[in-house]
Amino acid sequence: MPANQQIILDNRPQGVATVGNFKLITTDTPALADGQVLVKHHYLSLDPYMRGRMNDSKSYAAAQPLGEVMIGGTVGEVVESKHPRFKVGDPVVGMGGWQQYSVVDATQPAALRKVDTTHVPLSYYLGAVGMPGVTAWYGLVKIINPKAGETVVVSAATGAVGSAFGALAKARGCRVVGIAGGPAKCTYAVDELGFDACIDHRQHPDMYSLAKALKQACPNGIDGHFENVGGMILDAVLLRMNAFGRIAVCGMIAGYDGAPLPLANPALILMNRLKIEGFIVSEHMEVWPEALAELGLLVATGKLRPRETVAQGLENAPEAFLGLLKGKNVGKQLVRM
Amino acid sequence: MPANQQIILDNRPQGVATVGNFKLITTDTPALADGQVLVKHHYLSLDPYMRGRMNDSKSYAAAQPLGEVMIGGTVGEVVESKHPRFKVGDPVVGMGGWQQYSVVDATQPAALRKVDTTHVPLSYYLGAVGMPGVTAWYGLVKIINPKAGETVVVSAATGAVGSAFGALAKARGCRVVGIAGGPAKCTYAVDELGFDACIDHRQHPDMYSLAKALKQACPNGIDGHFENVGGMILDAVLLRMNAFGRIAVCGMIAGYDGAPLPLANPALILMNRLKIEGFIVSEHMEVWPEALAELGLLVATGKLRPRETVAQGLENAPEAFLGLLKGKNVGKQLVRM
Numbered sequence: 001m002p003a004n005q006q007i008i009l010d011n012r013p014q015g016v017a018t019v020g021n022f023k024l025i026t027t028d029t030p031a032l033a034d035g036q037v038l039v040k041h042h043y044l045s046l047d048p049y050m051r052g053r054m055n056d057s058k059s060y061a062a063a064q065p066l067g068e069v070m071i072g073g074t075v076g077e078v079v080e081s082k083h084p085r086f087k088v089g090d091p092v093v094g095m096g097g098w099q100q101y102s103v104v105d106a107t108q109p110a111a112l113r114k115v116d117t118t119h120v121p122l123s124y125y126l127g128a129v130g131m132p133g134v135t136a137w138y139g140l141v142k143i144i145n146p147k148a149g150e151t152v153v154v155s156a157a158t159g160a161v162g163s164a165f166g167a168l169a170k171a172r173g174c175r176v177v178g179i180a181g182g183p184a185k186c187t188y189a190v191d192e193l194g195f196d197a198c199i200d201h202r203q204h205p206d207m208y209s210l211a212k213a214l215k216q217a218c219p220n221g222i223d224g225h226f227e228n229v230g231g232m233i234l235d236a237v238l239l240r241m242n243a244f245g246r247i248a249v250c251g252m253i254a255g256y257d258g259a260p261l262p263l264a265n266p267a268l269i270l271m272n273r274l275k276i277e278g279f280i281v282s283e284h285m286e287v288w289p290e291a292l293a294e295l296g297l298l299v300a301t302g303k304l305r306p307r308e309t310v311a312q313g314l315e316n317a318p319e320a321f322l323g324l325l326k327g328k329n330v331g332k333q334l335v336r337m
Numbered sequence: 338m339p340a341n342q343q344i345i346l347d348n349r350p351q352g353v354a355t356v357g358n359f360k361l362i363t364t365d366t367p368a369l370a371d372g373q374v375l376v377k378h379h380y381l382s383l384d385p386y387m388r389g390r391m392n393d394s395k396s397y398a399a400a401q402p403l404g405e406v407m408i409g410g411t412v413g414e415v416v417e418s419k420h421p422r423f424k425v426g427d428p429v430v431g432m433g434g435w436q437q438y439s440v441v442d443a444t445q446p447a448a449l450r451k452v453d454t455t456h457v458p459l460s461y462y463l464g465a466v467g468m469p470g471v472t473a474w475y476g477l478v479k480i481i482n483p484k485a486g487e488t489v490v491v492s493a494a495t496g497a498v499g500s501a502f503g504a505l506a507k508a509r510g511c512r513v514v515g516i517a518g519g520p521a522k523c524t525y526a527v528d529e530l531g532f533d534a535c536i537d538h539r540q541h542p543d544m545y546s547l548a549k550a551l552k553q554a555c556p557n558g559i560d561g562h563f564e565n566v567g568g569m570i571l572d573a574v575l576l577r578m579n580a581f582g583r584i585a586v587c588g589m590i591a592g593y594d595g596a597p598l599p600l601a602n603p604a605l606i607l608m609n610r611l612k613i614e615g616f617i618v619s620e621h622m623e624v625w626p627e628a629l630a631e632l633g634l635l636v637a638t639g640k641l642r643p644r645e646t647v648a649q650g651l652e653n654a655p656e657a658f659l660g661l662l663k664g665k666n667v668g669k670q671l672v673r674m
Contacts, residue, residue: 230603230604234603249603249606249607250607251607252603252604252607260601260602260603260604261603261604262599262600262601262602262603263599263600263603264597264599265597265599266567266571266586266589266597266598266599266600266603267567267589267597267598269586269613269614270586270587270588270589270615270616270617271615272615273614273615273616273617273620274613274614274615275612275613275614275615276606276611276612276613276614277606277610277611277612277613278606278607278608278609278610278611278612279607279610280607280610283610
């Protein structure tokens with residue numbers, strides 16, 4: 001029974017989240033009951049959705065309870081098993097949370113999934129071949145549903161979702177334009193991720209300036225947009241959407257702290273007969289096998305090899321998480337344990 | 338060749354539209370060429386979309402050219418025909434414009450349609466069994482697609498679109514809640530149009546007050562919404578939408594004059610996984626036969642018998658139109674000639 005470092009939510013943010021909202025504690029891992037598996041985590045996934053869970057307000061997901069281990073996706077290996085399908089050494093992915101070990105009831109469907117690390121690095125099951133990858137797939141395939149030759153745009157382009165979106169859209173013959181923060185990310189998007197163009201939103205003080213840059217990068221207008229951010233970026237994209245354009249709304253990170261961000265010109269929804277749809281990928285489990293198969297193939301064939309930003313040690317997870325919210329990471333933000 | 342009174346767009350509105358934007362002129366009706374039909378208009382339809390056409394800005398439809406007869410739907414009778422399918426006395430519906438007579442090239446498909454006035458009054462082909470009725474049908478059936486027992490809301494509930502929406506939604510077993518301006522319209526919606534409830538938005542100074550009234554009228558939340566207005570009404574409805582709700586955006590009348598109206602809290606699209614879709618019914622001609630058949634049956638069986646507001650004489654069309662934009666009409670706004 002190894003000692004288990006854990007990070008709990010100690011108190012809720014008043015406005016901007018801080019490291020003081022979290023607390024590191026140490027507990028013992030309990031003895032296993034029948035059907036349970038003890039997993040040692042190698043990587044913890046940090047994701048923007050966690051910020052929403054820290055609030056007590058109405059949202060699509062239940063609030064993270066105070067005093068409990070922060071929710072989070074994990075990959076690791078089985079170190080003890082009382083379930084016949086899992087044996088010591090199996091690489092597995094699950095929702096182990098912000099801690100070094102988790103005890104999983106493996107009799108629950110989908111609680112723990114064995115993965116193949118022959119062609120796909122273990123950590124990628126938290127990113128390109130995990131929840132972020134499937135998120136990109138759902139928004140692109142099920143909402144935007146682009147034809148070859150159409151132009152699609154994604155905000156937070158170099159993040160785990162955005163980079164998968166880029167590869168999936170290129171595979172469908174689209175022109176893919178990213179929006180990211182800073183010249184380094186934009187260079188990375190074009191040179192390594194295969195985007196046709198990438199716009200640095202930090203160069204643009206308002207939506208009209210950003211819309212002008214979008215016009216240059218999207219000479220035929222925008223047919224599909226995957227929104228990870230909201231605010232000025234969505235306002236600018238709306239100004240360049242073509243008739244019958246589709247917008248998948250996956251994130252509104254800019255609005256989590258403080259007051260809601262308005263949408264400047266909703267009349268464009270009517271003028272351009274747009275379809276806008278919000279979704280969360282965990283409500284669409286039926287698409288995961290198809291999506292993961294395509295994403296795994298893109299990774300195995302070298303068409304999707306995004307960078308990762310890896311913090312060392314569970315104790316550094318809160319700071320890495322706050323950095324993620326400010327866009328300091330490049331690619332998937334992980335914590336290595 | 339009778340003299341033909343016509344109303345042309347003389348100049349474009351600077352902000353609010355006025356009667357001074359229009360001009361009444363008299364011309365001669367030309368002699369008919371082969372395939373042409375001369376129609377004497379009995380009724381002209383006045384519709385909110387016309388306000389958008391008066392602007393020169395980018396919109397879903399071409400701007401109304403200056404100096405030309407204002408666009409508009411008309412019903413009337415054939416008074417002269419050089420086309421074998423039409424004979425003198427036939428009741429017909431078309432897009433004759435703001436004038437007493439129109440010359441129609443009947444060889445063009447769908448330019449002129451003969452109608453049956455046995456069970457449906459002629460004027461209804463401009464309202465409940467015309468473009469407004471089909472608009473309601475498309476938004477309800479193709480975008481909202483409600484199940485029996487779901488709650489649907491419509492703004493401008495007593496207008497031509499709203500009243501048809503109410504009857505169509507009741508026929509599908511929905512709870513139907515209207516939003517309208519003033520107590521008289523609300524009483525009319527419930528007592529005559531069959532709405533389950535109707536909220537007077539003039540009683541509510543802000544979206545939170547209106548959202549509270551919606552909560553009372555929609556105890557199970559809102560599953561579908563048909564938006565004819567925008568602004569505060571859409572903001573309030575968004576606060577009460579259920580998860581996976583659908584919003585059909587048909588009109589943004591509140592934003593036509595002056596600056597765009599922002600949407601207060603677009604993050605709700607994500608939180609409640611909403612689908613929002615703008616449409617204009619003339620782009621969906623494939624649904625018209627099915628929609629008109631259902632609407633005609635509802636009228637013929639007495640389930641849809643909305644009131645009309647009828648201005649007398651073409652010269653009064655501009656004032657009646659400006660009244661429509663202010664919500665002075667009850668039900669379909671027509672001009673009798």
